[in-house]
Every structure is written in C-alpha cells, then in structure tokens.
Amino acid sequence: MRLTVRRRKDQAGYYLVALTLSLPFILGASALAIDIGRMYITKSEVQDFVDSAVLTAASKLDGTAGGVANAQAAAGSNPKGWSFGINAFAGAQTSFSTTSAGPWTTSPPNPPTSYNYVQVTATVNLPMYLMGIFSNRNAASIGALAVAGRVPVTSIPGGEFPFSVYTRAASPDNAGDPYGFQVGNQYTLRWGSPGTSTKCGTDATKPNLSTSGSVRGYCCVAESGATLRQAIVGALTDPLTISQPTPMMGAKNTETAAIAQRVAIDSDPNTMPYAAYRSAGNGNGERVVLVPVNGGAPNYPLEGFAGFFLSSFNSYVGLNGNDSACAEYIGAWVGGQPVPPTGQTGAYHLKLYQ
Amino acid sequence: MMPMRPTALRGSVMIEFTLTVTFLVLLLLGAWQFGYAFFVYAELDQAVRAGARYASLRTYDSGTATPSAAFLTAVQNEVVYGNSAGGGNPIVPSLTAANVTLSVTFTNAAPTAVAVAITNFPISALFTSVTLSNKPACQFPYQGVFGPP
Numbered sequence: 001m002r003l004t005v006r007r008r009k010d011q012a013g014y015y016l017v018a019l020t021l022s023l024p025f026i027l028g029a030s031a032l033a034i035d036i037g038r039m040y041i042t043k044s045e046v047q048d049f050v051d052s053a054v055l056t057a058a059s060k061l062d063g064t065a066g067g068v069a070n071a072q073a074a075a076g077s078n079p080k081g082w083s084f085g086i087n088a089f090a091g092a093q094t095s096f097s098t099t100s101a102g103p104w105t106t107s108p109p110n111p112p113t114s115y116n117y118v119q120v121t122a123t124v125n126l127p128m129y130l131m132g133i134f135s136n137r138n139a140a141s142i143g144a145l146a147v148a149g150r151v152p153v154t155s156i157p158g159g160e161f162p163f164s165v166y167t168r169a170a171s172p173d174n175a176g177d178p179y180g181f182q183v184g185n186q187y188t189l190r191w192g193s194p195g196t197s198t199k200c201g202t203d204a205t206k207p208n209l210s211t212s213g214s215v216r217g218y219c220c221v222a223e224s225g226a227t228l229r230q231a232i233v234g235a236l237t238d239p240l241t242i243s244q245p246t247p248m249m250g251a252k253n254t255e256t257a258a259i260a261q262r263v264a265i266d267s268d269p270n271t272m273p274y275a276a277y278r279s280a281g282n283g284n285g286e287r288v289v290l291v292p293v294n295g296g297a298p299n300y301p302l303e304g305f306a307g308f309f310l311s312s313f314n315s316y317v318g319l320n321g322n323d324s325a326c327a328e329y330i331g332a333w334v335g336g337q338p339v340p341p342t343g344q345t346g347a348y349h350l351k352l353y354q
Numbered sequence: 355m356m357p358m359r360p361t362a363l364r365g366s367v368m369i370e371f372t373l374t375v376t377f378l379v380l381l382l383l384g385a386w387q388f389g390y391a392f393f394v395y396a397e398l399d400q401a402v403r404a405g406a407r408y409a410s411l412r413t414y415d416s417g418t419a420t421p422s423a424a425f426l427t428a429v430q431n432e433v434v435y436g437n438s439a440g441g442g443n444p445i446v447p448s449l450t451a452a453n454v455t456l457s458v459t460f461t462n463a464a465p466t467a468v469a470v471a472i473t474n475f476p477i478s479a480l481f482t483s484v485t486l487s488n489k490p491a492c493q494f495p496y497q498g499v500f501g502p503p
Contacts, residue, residue: 015370019377026378030385037392044399048492051403055410056467056495078493079469084395085489159413159499234415234501265417265502267462284464286500336497338464350497 031130035140042082042126042142049080049089050146051352054120055336057094058148058350061118062341065110068096075120082124092122100149100353117149117353150334150348153305155241160305161289162231163189163325164219164246166296167303171206179293179306181329183342184273187308189291190217190256192324200326214250215300217325219292223249232258233265246294246302256325260316263287274309274330278339285338288330290347305347307333307340391484394446394477399490401445402454402470405433409456409468410494412438417502419460430454433470449475455488464500469493 056078057071075094081087095104098114108115123143132138165179165187172180181187186201198204220238221231231237232255238247263269268283277283287310294300308327310316319325332344409429416422421429430451431440444450453475459467471491476483 015367015374019374026381030381033385033389034392037389037396041392041396041399044396044403045490048399048403048490051407052492052494055497059495059497080492085491159501234503235413235499236501265463265500267464282462284462284500286464336495338466 027130027133031133035128035131039126039140039142041084042124043144045080045082045085046089046122046124046142046144047146049078049082049092050120050122050144052080053078053092053094053122054118054146054148055350055352057118057120058116058150059336061096061112061116062337063111063113063115063343064341065112067341068108068112068115071096071118075118083126087124089122089124092120095119095121097149100147117147119145119147121145147353148350149353151351153335153347153349155239156290156305156347157239158237159235159290160220160237160240161189161235161291161308162219162221162228162237163217164248164292164294164300164302165189165217165306165308167293168203168206169303173202178304178345181306183329183331184275185329186311186326187329188217188324189259189308189327190325192216193322198324198326200324215248215297216250218249218255219246219294219300221249225255228255229258229261233261240292240302242302242304244302246292246300248294248300256319256321256323257316259310259319259325260313262289263310263313263316266310269313272312272328274328274342277309278341281339283339288333288339289327290333290335291327305333306345307331307347387482391477395486395490397446398449398472398475398486399492401433401436402472402490403492404436405429405454405456406468406470406492406494408432408438409470410496411498413499413501414458414465414496415501415503417463419458419465421456421458422503426456427451429456429468429470433472448478458496465496465498467493467495 053075057075060070060074061067072094075092095106096108096115097104097117100117104119123141125139126142127139128137168180173182173185188198188200188203191198221227266283266286268277271277271280289308291306291308293303293306295303307330309330310327331342332340333347334340336350428438432438433454434444434449434451435442436445453472455471455473457469458465469491471488472486473488476485
C-alpha cells in the first residue's frame with residue numbers, strides 16, 4: 001500500500017513535466033509546419049513573378065536601347081505580389097544576353113544588337129515568425145530566376161497566314177537574305193491570272209517558280225471558300241514543318257478580299273510602309289503575318305518562315321480573281337511580339353528557358 | 355503536511371493528463387490546419403500559373419476582352435483539372451470552374467495580357483474556413499494567335 005501511494009505521488013506532475021520538457025520540440029515541429037509552408041508558397045509566388053516578368057520583358061526587346069529600357073520597366077511593373085499577393089516585389093534584377101546561357105549584363109551595348117535573351121531574378125526576405133524563436137534566423141531569403149528569349153520556329157501547329165510565297169534565293173533582291181528578299185520590298189502572296197502574273201514589286205520581273213496556273217499562292221488549309229476566309233481572318237490554319245511539302249491549293253477567285261477584313265482588325269489599317277506603322281505605334285500587329293516560304297514547283301518544299309506586313313485596307317478592297325495580292329517583307333516574325341523589329345530573318349517564338 | 359489521499363492523487367493525474375492532451379491536440383490540429391491551408395494555397399498558385407501560361411499561348415478567338423466560351427472553359431479546365439479537356443479529379447477538393455476567373459487585357463483592340471485568379475473558393479479546415487478572393491493570381495503577356503471570328 002505504501003509503495004502504491006509513493007508511485008502515485010511520483011506520478012503527480014509527470015504529465016506537466018513531460019509536456020514542459022517536450023514543449024520546445026512540439027512547438028518547433030509546429031513552427032516548421034507553418035513557416036516552411038509559408039516558404040513553400042513564397043517560393044511559388046517568386047517563381048510566378050519571374051516567369052511572368054521575364055516573358056513580358058522579352059516581348060519588349062527589339063534590338064534598340066529603347067527596347068531594353070522597356071523590358072526593364074515591364075519586368076519591374078509586373079502585378080504579381082508575394083506573401084499571399086499582398087507585398088509587391090522590389091529590387092528584381094533584369095539582365096540581357098545574346099544567348100540563353102549568358103553571360104548576362106544589366107547594361108548591354110547601344111545598339112543592343114542580338115540581345116534577344118532576358119534573365120529576371122528576384123529575392124524576398126520572408127519573416128520567420130516561429131522558427132526565429134528556436135534559431136537565430138528571423139527571415140528566410142527566397143529567390144528565383146527565369147530566362148526567356150527567342151527560339152527558331154522549325155514547325156508550327158497552325159496560325160500561319162494561308163498564303164505561301166516563293167523563295168527568291170535563286171534570283172535575289174538581297175543575296176544576304178536566306179530567301180533573297182529585301183526588307184521593305186513587296187512580294188506576291190497571291191498570283192493573278194493566268195496564275196503566273198503579278199504586280200508585286202520585283203516579282204513581276206523575275207522568273208516565276210510556279211509551273212501551274214491553278215496554284216496561285218493559297219496554302220495550308222482545307223480547300224473551301226469559307227474555310228479559307230476564316231483562315232485569312234482568324235489564322236485557323238494547318239500545322240507545317242520545314243523541309244516538308246507546303247500544301248498549296250488551287251485558285252480561289254473571291255477570297256483575296258478577305259485580306260481586307262484581316263487588315264480591318266488592325267487598329268492601324270492604313271499606315272504604310274511598315275517602318276512608319278511601327279514608328280506610329282498605333283497598330284496591334286494584325287497586319288503582321290507569319291508566311292511560309294516555299295521552294296517552288298513541283299513539291300513546294302517549305303524553306304522556312306518569314307514576317308510580312310499587309311498593305312493598307314484599300315489595297316485589298318475590290319481585288320478579283322484576276323488580280324495579284326502583295327505584302328511587304330519585314331524580315332523576322334516573332335510570336336508574342338506583335339510588331340517585331342526589322343533587320344533579322346526567320347521566325348521565332350518567345351520561350352521560357354528556365 | 356498531510357499526505358494526499360490516493361483518490362485525490364488519481365484525480366490530479368487525470369486533470370494533468372486531460373489538460374496536457376487537450377493542449378497537445380489543439381496545438382497539433384492548429385499546425386495541421388495551417389499546413390493544410392498552405393498546401394492548398396500553394397497548389398492553387400501553381401495551378402493558376404499553369405492556367406495563365408496556357409491562356410497566353412492558346413489562339414484567342416474573340417474580338418473583345420470577353421473570351422469565347424470555349425476559350426474560357428479550356429482555361430478553367432486547365433486550372434481545375436490540369437488539362438484543357440477537363441475530366442479527372444480537381445487538383446484540390448471542391449475546386450470548380452466557377453472558382454476560376456480569366457481577365458484579358460486588350461490594347462489597340464487586341465489581347466496583350468491574360469490573368470487567371472481563384473475567387474470565392476473556401477479552404478475548409480477543422481476550425482474555420484478561409485475564402486480566397488482574387489488570389490492566388492497570375493498574369494502572362496499574350497503570345498498566341500489572335501484569331502477573331
């Protein structure tokens with residue numbers, strides 16, 4: 001009996017003592033659950049910010065110092081916040097390079113030729129409310145990095161303009177261009193009657209690569225008038241891959257006028273040429289189209305892609321089946337950059353590299 | 355000092371045990387509640403990022419800042435189910451398409467940015483429920499093809 005009483009006496013206070021001794025560990029575990037949870041969220045928020053900021057910045061680069069300034073401003077004004085979206089990001093660093101692997105500089109030369117890649121880094125100091133009690137760290141430094149830039153287009157899932165121009169590499173206006181085109185010159189989107197006639201720039205004086213009177217330049221979409229009009233206005237076209245045959249189609253007499261509808265969607269449907277359109281800054285880029293370039297009959301292999309600028313609204317109104325339709329060559333087409341700079345060639349997408 | 359009677363001792367131990375266990379259970383449940391809420395929020399944050407990125411690349415088939423029903427549904431499915439076709443389980447319980455908002459910024463009559471956010475979504479845990487309003491949110495510049503009808 002005495003032994004039993006003593007044991008019970010010993011037990012008195014045992015739970016409180018045990019709780020007191022284990023409390024730091026229990027609170028520490030709770031602190032880990034809460035503070036690490038916040039760190040996990042913050043890491044995701046920082047990554048959101050740099051991903052969004054870097055793509056916005058990359059879309060502003062145009063090979064000029066103004067483009068670099070616009071990219072820096074765009075990255076800094078991204079609306080994403082941290083700490084559950086409450087705090088704005090401050091001190092994000094934007095740097096530039098000519099490759100996706102660097103080296104990076106915050107002050108590229110002027111003009112920043114070929115500086116088509118952007119890196120954005122951001123770091124926040126997240127206060128540690130509970131872990132600070134158990135360690136000397138009152139804040140955790142959480143950072144993220146993202147790189148974006150151009151990647152050449154070798155195939156597209158659709159979205160190209162449903163006309164394919166013939167390469168002029170064999171009789172070039174500009175031998176330095178991969179297709180022989182000269183920036184600023186007009187080339188033929190759609191050939192007139194009898195299928196090899198055109199009034200578009202120097203195309204009219206050069207050997208024609210079409211051997212078929214029925215192939216007038218339409219491509220990349222099912223052969224029906226309604227589908228073609230929809231493709232011209234809404235860019236609903238088929239996938240294409242470089243070096244594969246370009247799916248050219250027969251003549252359509254009435255759909256050329258749909259180009260005018262496409263031009264009318266642009267907020268600047270009249271300014272010409274492209275340099276003036278770009279300088280005015282009023283256009284939304286609907287007149288800038290991605291055009292497949294083919295190697296001519298008989299298989300019309302897809303040589304690559306190019307950027308073309310549609311002429312003014314009135315240039316396409318009233319065109320009939322006997323008329324040719326022209327567009328201005330601007331060099332490169334860049335997805336995500338509605339009004340790209342001239343001076344480069346090919347077609348590119350803006351890619352998030354990391 | 356009079357020694358404590360055995361019955362009193364038993365009661366004392368019971369009270370200590372009850373207080374201790376109650377404290378511990380509340381502490382652990384509180385930690386679980388915070389942890390669960392943070393987990394759900396982090397999942398939603400990643401989902402809106404994926405949804406906004408998807409929206410920024412998909413062909414925009416409306417002529418105004420109001421997206422077409424097909425565009426909106428595809429983006430909402432991307433956020434809720436992780437695929438634009440829909441189907442499967444939501445990434446977090448009880449999340450529906452109605453909780454996903456899509457805002458399209460138009461500049462010069464063309465889309466230039468898309469933003470996706472979670473709204474009116476309650477994170478229900480043990481003790482309380484927190485309703486998210488316009489967060490988490492994520493915005494990307496529009497990079498797709500503008501193809502109005």
